[in-house]
Amino acid sequence: MDETGTTPEHPMWLPEAVFRGLRDRTIAVVGDDPLLGTVRREADAAGMTEVPPSAEAELTIMPVADLATHARRIDAAAVGDLGTEGYAIAREGGRTVIAYAGAAGALYGWFHVVRAGLGDADTAGGAASDAPTVERHVPRHSLRMLDHWDNVSEHPVMGQVERGYAGGSIFYEDGRVREDLSRVERYARLLASIGVNRVAINNVNVGRREARLLTDDLGEVSRIAACFRPWGIRVHLAVSFASPITLAGLPTADPVDEAVQQWWADAATRVYAAIEDFGGFLVKADSEGQPGPFAYGRDHADGANMLAAALAPHGGIVHWRAFVYNHRQDWRDRSTDRARAAYDHFVPLDGRFADNVILQVKYGPLDFQVREPVSPVIPGLRETAVALELQITQEYTGQQRHAVYLAPQWREILEFAPFGDSGPTISDLSRGGIAAVANVGDDPFWTGHPLAQANLYAYGRLAWDPSLDADAILDEWAALTFGDDTTARGGIHRLLSDSWRTYESYTAPLGVGFMVNPGDHYGPSVEGYEYSPWGTYHFADRDGIGVDRTVATGTGYAGQYPEPWRSVYESLDSVPDELLLFFHHVPYSHRLRSGATVVQHVYDTHFDGVERVRAQVALWDSLDGRIDTAVHRRVTERLAEQLRSATDWRDQINTYFFRASGIADERGRRIY
Amino acid sequence: MDETGTTPEHPMWLPEAVFRGLRDRTIAVVGDDPLLGTVRREADAAGMTEVPPSAEAELTIMPVADLATHARRIDAAAVGDLGTEGYAIAREGGRTVIAYAGAAGALYGWFHVVRAGLGDADTAGGAASDAPTVERHVPRHSLRMLDHWDNVSEHPVMGQVERGYAGGSIFYEDGRVREDLSRVERYARLLASIGVNRVAINNVNVGRREARLLTDDLGEVSRIAACFRPWGIRVHLAVSFASPITLAGLPTADPVDEAVQQWWADAATRVYAAIEDFGGFLVKADSEGQPGPFAYGRDHADGANMLAAALAPHGGIVHWRAFVYNHRQDWRDRSTDRARAAYDHFVPLDGRFADNVILQVKYGPLDFQVREPVSPVIPGLRETAVALELQITQEYTGQQRHAVYLAPQWREILEFAPFGDSGPTISDLSRGGIAAVANVGDDPFWTGHPLAQANLYAYGRLAWDPSLDADAILDEWAALTFGDDTTARGGIHRLLSDSWRTYESYTAPLGVGFMVNPGDHYGPSVEGYEYSPWGTYHFADRDGIGVDRTVATGTGYAGQYPEPWRSVYESLDSVPDELLLFFHHVPYSHRLRSGATVVQHVYDTHFDGVERVRAQVALWDSLDGRIDTAVHRRVTERLAEQLRSATDWRDQINTYFFRASGIADERGRRIY
CATH class of the missing domain: 3.90.1330.10 (Alpha-glucuronidase, C-terminal domain)
Incomplete structure (x- = not known):
């Protein structure tokens, strides 16, 4: 009964009301990077008045280096290293100053103000004599990625968006890139507002049609990249390992074959000629029927490094998925345990991956279940950059027909300390950042279930700062999306807060x-x-x-964990109830x-x-x-x-x- | 690894070798019906020489009425009533005479000779003085039908042929009737050779595209009918009960609505204007999502009779399927028993159906399982013409990947005596004839599994004569198809004879x-x-x-049978082992x-x-x-x-x- 035809596109967490407090306020923006242009257009659209940098501007956005000139009372030393995306925000006498090192920091600082508001200049004036409070905001993960499982042509079984529960693709229609990409521009803005900075625009199961995005369709991909670029987001492509065969007619895709290597190198050169800030390749290889290096007796380091070599001259990255297992298992075979597969495949390769390879690991050893132990691959890889892979699209968690707020699950995962409480967390160990399968489509509410917007929002916020409280993110999202009605916001909080455990x-x-x-x-x-x-x-x-996945009597999967978890999971006396049947x-x-x-x-x-x-x-x-x-x-x-x-x-x-x-x-x- | 692209089309049971014994023999054909023209062309193609009617012709095909003139030693009285399709065959002094009443009998008599051979004129000569042996062959069922579940456009789930395991449709390609229908002509010949005389050419699940066969595509349907006509086969269409709405934009398909009735009457008139010998409509109504009279508070007699009234002036028939049940049942509901549904729906309507309505009843109460009790609807309907529906396509019996010869099952069904051994059999009670879901496609072997050809063959032979022995049919088919090698034929016999019970x-x-x-x-x-x-x-x-389908403690389904079966099935002491779990x-x-x-x-x-x-x-x-x-x-x-x-x-x-x-x-x- 959804009236998708007539319902206008929902603004998600950036409705006009959010910007009301900025109207007729003054802003000074220092810098001329294109991303500063984005900030200026945003401010203008919000009804702000741009003024020259001075103590009078209610909001000033400036490079850290200029703090000494324009905002003397904020000490650049206290701001510290902001990296390319961080920002510092200082409230001083009713005036707000955002300092950035890289221009992306200005953009993220701007959206911080959008989220948090500018405050009231009159009432804040009283604190003019105090030293300003300086808050530093630097992303915990430098790669905060969304993976779209969108197909260019509709798959006969999976549809246009694999595991998509929100209509068709926002990128593709009728077997090609959409003519009108204005929705992609609005999507990019929404993503920038929550800190996402990478987007893979096609399904990791790469069909023949989709493989050609890398070659014939580079002009079209370039148009998509142009939509994301003003918002600090770089575009990645999922590629088929068999491309040298299927696209170029080579007799092999063997990664040690020089013609194959050359083909990939040339392909990368062509991509970067078309898209200067192209992000890199995302690869699902030797998995669920996708081609990969196994066919040539090579291992996944051989495969990934070959692609990495093609991308390295251009600064590109290979996201290589660790989701590799035997999907033609015989149920009669009790010795094989799919949960073991990723560890068994990849940990022996640790240390062999090129620097620009990121191994992308699903949070659990199986497949995005409502409850799984955290993958032992992440602590198992000491010398490889790992990206944690989450799933925003609710494949196994109600498919956006059930209201399930996933941030509490993600928080548990991110905070899990595989070596014990004093050791690093999964977030700490995910040096390659965080990736997640996207949940949007051309549905008027973007996500099918309007409340599923909260998951996209929370993903961005947690990828930036995994220490944020799930309930606090929920409340922040609800306030932006639903406005001032505290009854409504409270109700939404109660509905969603514990909904993952309800599911x-x-x-x-x-x-x-x-x-x-x-x-x-x-x-x-x-x-x-x-x-x-x-x-x-x-x-x-x-x-x-x-x-039975114990070491003593089972498949031995529990033994893939370091202590203390190996012992915790091994014993019926200590295994957490919620994982009992996973291990015993x-x-x-x-x-x-x-x-x-x-x-x-x-x-x-x-x-x-x-x-x-x-x-x-x-x-x-x-x-x-x-x-x-x-x-x-x-x-x-x-x-x-x-x-x-x-x-x-x-x-x-x-x-x-x-x-x-x-x-x-x-x-x-x-x-x- | 099937090499469908290069393998030539298989001749099924009519390879050239079958006709070898006819070459250079003489034939006399008396009569000028178009079907006699078919016989003449067949004889010519077989290398026979047509001669004027005389005692010299090795094979004479003539009307019963001419026997006195041309074949004095055969007594027309002994031939008796042959109906429109029967024939008598007499062997006399090395000469064979086939007598027919209707021209179709000549065609079936011709194929009898093809199957059985003409015998050796020389050796048979010695019996010249004996009175000839006259065999009468009159079909037990006047309607011997094949239902094709072919879709014009490929269904996204079911494909082009629903439950088809032999490639695409022989009728349709690329969303329309095939340009080249020569294969349909060859198919019609094969069907005529086993006695099939009716073919429904589209799926009982009628999609929007397929519904238009009845209107926009009549010219195309007419082309298909023209392929079947020379072989004594009339074409039927499966129609959608909602056609007045979907095709004509009427606000209703209510069978008591005069505009609806008029639309169907007009539709029938148009069909017969295009196809004079059109067979009629096949309808799946109120079943598995198909539209029907229930939507208007009407019952199935109302629905069927309305269509019957439209067809009656033209001599057409409605095949109305009894496969009606609640396919949105709640498994928690233990009081509903799908097995009961057809009986509960249709037996109360007995006596209300028009004379040209045939209720088409699947052999069992569920759906073409390898083992079911015979449907109690067939004995339950005393005043309604019933057609038994079998399934040649092996939906539940191995999908033409398993070698399963189904004739033994069909024989059990046809011979089942619902009122006890002295009462009529299912065959006797199927006064509306026999229908079966076809198993062919554009596969070079016609049926995917070459041995599945035996099922099509056996169906035709049993529909003509249900008393034929399943093994004898198998041997007959193997001899025609595989020729003289007795080792090969014996092997095929052993492989198939008991294969249904093996499955x-x-x-x-x-x-x-x-x-x-x-x-x-x-x-x-x-x-x-x-x-x-x-x-x-x-x-x-x-x-x-x-x-538990007993009357005493279960759903009461066993009570739908007359005695003795009601008691046989009711008691654990008497229920046949092979049906134990169906009833208890x-x-x-x-x-x-x-x-x-x-x-x-x-x-x-x-x-x-x-x-x-x-x-x-x-x-x-x-x-x-x-x-x-x-x-x-x-x-x-x-x-x-x-x-x-x-x-x-x-x-x-x-x-x-x-x-x-x-x-x-x-x-x-x-x-x-």
């Missing part, structure tokens, strides 16, 4: 994963993957369930550390989860009249589907566990 | 049905439909499996009448089934050199896949039952 509660329990319908990955199918070639099994029988096969009567049995936990969480969704529905209904009508209607529709689907999950999971175990619910609730 | 042995056991992968219906997925909306469940838990939910330890427990039966049949396939592979290998190379290679490929798939079935089914029951195989074989 977990009514879907696959205790870290067991993959109880979704094969193919579309939506809705329950407890045995859907149990006899499949995909390597995702739970081994439920009449006695128990779970995968236990009887249904096994008692969790929470005190409940496994089967009773399943019943309890599934009954409870549906009630939580029901409460969300009621909460949202109560906000009718406080929220934009089109948004409210769309979310109402989606919540109805979420409740239906959650009920389906509850009943199928509960029935499955009851049929298997024969153990009744202690509380006598209805199991079908 | 049953390694797939869903004991009549439980639907353990296939959802969607494509190929390969095992024991729980694939267990929580689906399709109404096909087995209710397995840790204790037992099966569907029993513990895994339940002892079959065979003496084995359910679970041990599952293990035994599944281990045995794979061994039988392995023996088939060896048998086929031994025929290398005795069979056409391309055929041998294709069958070898398919058998390899069958063995792989059968092994998959064995292991998944056995593992599932072992995990659920915890009961080990008595013989200690490997269960994963």
Whole structure:
């Protein structure tokens, strides 16, 4: 019932109201980089008046080097090293000064002001005699990337956007790059406002049509890059490892073949001739049918380094995905464990990757499940730049039909300390930055489910600063998007804040994963993957369930972790309840550390989860009249589907566990 | 590895060798109906010499009425009533006479001679003084139909031929009727040679494009009809009940609306203006998303009769399918039983259907499973013409990748006596004839699996004469197709004769049905439909499996049968083993009448089934050199896949039952 035809494009978190406080205020901008031009146009559009640099300007944006001249009371030494993207912000006597080192810092500083407001010049005047407070904002990760799984031509099964739940691609239409890219420009602005600085514009599963983006379509790619460039964002392409064969007719794509190397070098030269600030290549190789170096008896370092050599003269990067496993596994083979695959493939190659190779690692060892342990590949690679890969598009988390705010999950991942509390976190170890699969499309709300905008927003903010609190980001987003109504904002907070755990509660329990319908990955199918070639099994029988991944008696996956986690996961006494079935096969009567049995936990969480969704529905209904009508209607529709689907999950999971175990619910609730 | 591009079109059961015995023999044909022209062209192509009617002609084809003139020694009274399609064949002194009443009888008589040969004039001469033996051949069913589930435009999921396993459509290509219909002409000849006389040329799921066959494309349909006409075959169209809305823009398709009735009457008039011998409409209404009379509060008699009224002035027929059920069932609802649906919908309407309505009923209450009880709708309808619907295309029986000869199943169905041994059979009760879903495509072997040609052949032969022995048909087909090598023919006989039961042995056991992968219906997925909306469940838990369809404690489906079957199916003491789980939910330890427990039966049949396939592979290998190379290679490929798939079935089914029951195989074989 979505009225996609008539609903106007939603402004996401930058509605006009956000800029109201800037109207008729004065701004001074020092510098002439093109990105400063962007800032000036933004300020002008916001109704600000540009003035020459002076103490009178209510907002001054200037290079750090000019602080001494124009803003004497702020000490450049206190500002410190801002890198190319950082900024410092000082509030002084009702005046705000943003200092930048690189021009991108000016842009990010500008959006800081947009988010936080300029303050009131009159009331702030009283503090004129105090030394100004200087806040430094430098991104924790220098590469903050979005991966679009967009196909140029519509894939017969996957559609135009693989795992896209928000309509068609904003880049492509009718098998080519869109004529009108104005939406891409608005998208770039939204991304800049949350700090994203890299975008891969096509699917990592590179079809024959998409492969040609690298060659025939460079002019078109250049048009897309031009939309992103004013916003400090560089464009990357996903490329097919077989391109020398499929595009150029070479007899091989062997990475040690000189003609192949030359072809890639020439391809890179052509790309940079067309797009000077091109970001680099993103590669899914030897994975789920994509071509790769294995066909030639080469390893992934050989493959990645060959591409890296082609890009290096131009400053380009190879993002090489670690998502490599045997997707034609035989379920009868209990010795193979897909969870082990990335580590087994890549850790032995540590130290062999070129400097401009980044190994991009999914957060968990399987595939973006609602709950997985953090991938041991990230701590396992000591000498390789690693990028953490998250998934904003809700492939396994409700497909933007369920309201699921993912930032709490991402925070857990980013803060996970693989070597123990005193060691580095996953964020610290992701020296190659963060990448995430995008969740937007040509839907009027951008993300299908309007509340899924929060995930895109939170991703950008966390990629910049992983220490931000998930709830604080949520509130920041809600304030920008929904305005001043505290009832509305509070309601949205309550609806979303714990929604990830709500989703977990009514879907696959205790870290067991993959109880979704094969193919579309939506809705329950407890045995859907149990006899499949995909390597995702739970081994439920009449006695128990779970995968023994211990070193002692299982696949040994737990041994891929450093201490303390190796031991924590190895033992039933210490494994966290929420990962129990990921690491251990236990009887249904096994008692969790929470005190409940496994089967009773399943019943309890599934009954409870549906009630939580029901409460969300009621909460949202109560906000009718406080929220934009089109948004409210769309979310109402989606919540109805979420409740239906959650009920389906509850009943199928509960029935499955009851049929298997024969153990009744202690509380006598209805199991079908 | 099929080499569809280079392999020449296979002649099926009419290779040149079949006609060798006719070369240089003499034929006299009396009559001038166009179908006699077909016979003359056939005879000429076979190298026969046409001679004037006289006692000298080795083969004489003439009207019954002329027997007295031209073949005095055959008594017209002994020939009896041949109807419009029957023929009598007399061998007399080395001469063969075929007598017909309607011209179609001449055509069928001709193909009888093609199949059986003309005999040797020299050796037969000795019997000249005996009175000739007269065999009467009159079809048991006057309507012997093939339903093609071909789409004009390729369906995004179902492809060009729904449930087609032999390539694209022979009728359509690139979204329109093929320019070159010569293959359709050859197909028509093949069908005539086995007695098929009706063909519905488009899918019962009628898409928007296909609906226009009835209107815009009549000229094209007429071209197809012209291909079939010389072979005594009339063309039917599947139509969409919503056509008045979708094609004509009327506000309704309500069957009592006069404008709707008029639209259909006009449509029928236009069809017959273009195609004088048009057969009629085939309708899937209110089923799996197809439109129907329910939308207007009308019943299926209202809907069918409205179309029947439009066709009646032209002598057309409505085939109205009884395959109506709730395909959005809730698995939690244990009171609804899809098996009951057709009976519950249609038996109350008995007596209300117009004379030119035929209710087309699938052989079982569910959907073409390898084993189902025969539909109780057929005995349930006393005053309605019923057509039995079979499925030649192997949707649920191995999809023409498994060698499965279906005639034994069809024979069981046709011979089933719903009122007990002394009562009429299903064949007797199918007064509206027999229809079957076709299995051909533009594959060079017509049917993908060359051995699947046997099913098409057997269908035609059984539709003509349901009393034919399945093995005899198989041998007849093998002799025509593979020629004189008795080793080859014997091998094919052994491979196919019991192949239906072999397939049953390694797939869903004991009549439980639907353990296939959802969607494509190929390969095992024991729980694939267990929580689906399709109404096909087995209710397995840790204790037992099966569907209680008894009157006493179940859904009451068994009560839809007349005695004696109602009681036979109702009781565990009398239900046939092969249908046990269709009618009863029993513990895994339940002892079959065979003496084995359910679970041990599952293990035994599944281990045995794979061994039988392995023996088939060896048998086929031994025929290398005795069979056409391309055929041998294709069958070898398919058998390899069958063995792989059968092994998959064995292991998944056995593992599932072992995990659920915890009961080990008595013989200690490997269960994963």
